[in-house]
Amino acid sequence: MGRPPKNRGKKVADDASYYADGVGRSLGKKFELQAYDLRAYLKKFEQETGEEAISDGFGLLTESDEVRNAYIEYSTTAAAAMKAVHDHLDAIADALRKVNRNTEVTDEDMAVLFGKGAGGDR
Numbered sequence: 001m002g003r004p005p006k007n008r009g010k011k012v013a014d015d016a017s018y019y020a021d022g023v024g025r026s027l028g029k030k031f032e033l034q035a036y037d038l039r040a041y042l043k044k045f046e047q048e049t050g051e052e053a054i055s056d057g058f059g060l061l062t063e064s065d066e067v068r069n070a071y072i073e074y075s076t077t078a079a080a081a082m083k084a085v086h087d088h089l090d091a092i093a094d095a096l097r098k099v100n101r102n103t104e105v106t107d108e109d110m111a112v113l114f115g116k117g118a119g120g121d122r
Helices: 021-049 053-059 062-112
Strands: none
Touching: 021 053, 021 062, 053 062
């Protein structure tokens, strides 16, 4: 996620992992904002291209039923795809929030193990 801190003369294992919580929080927020924006676009899309809007645009001519139905099907399919992407982005944002929360708890627990409390040195 981010770059690990400079080694400063200490050997770090090649398989060691590093989680930059600030970067993780930022990434989570970006996914959250993208999901929020997509939801707003989806709502607008559904209002402008829903069955009622399409039917109003085509009128009640018998010849237009087939075309109207095709547009309604397309609109419904597109809205479902946008909803699936929204749900996926929202799930990623939620997972990143959980990772960040778990990282904070782990950092606090490690600090206690090494004699540091919430108020500093013990």
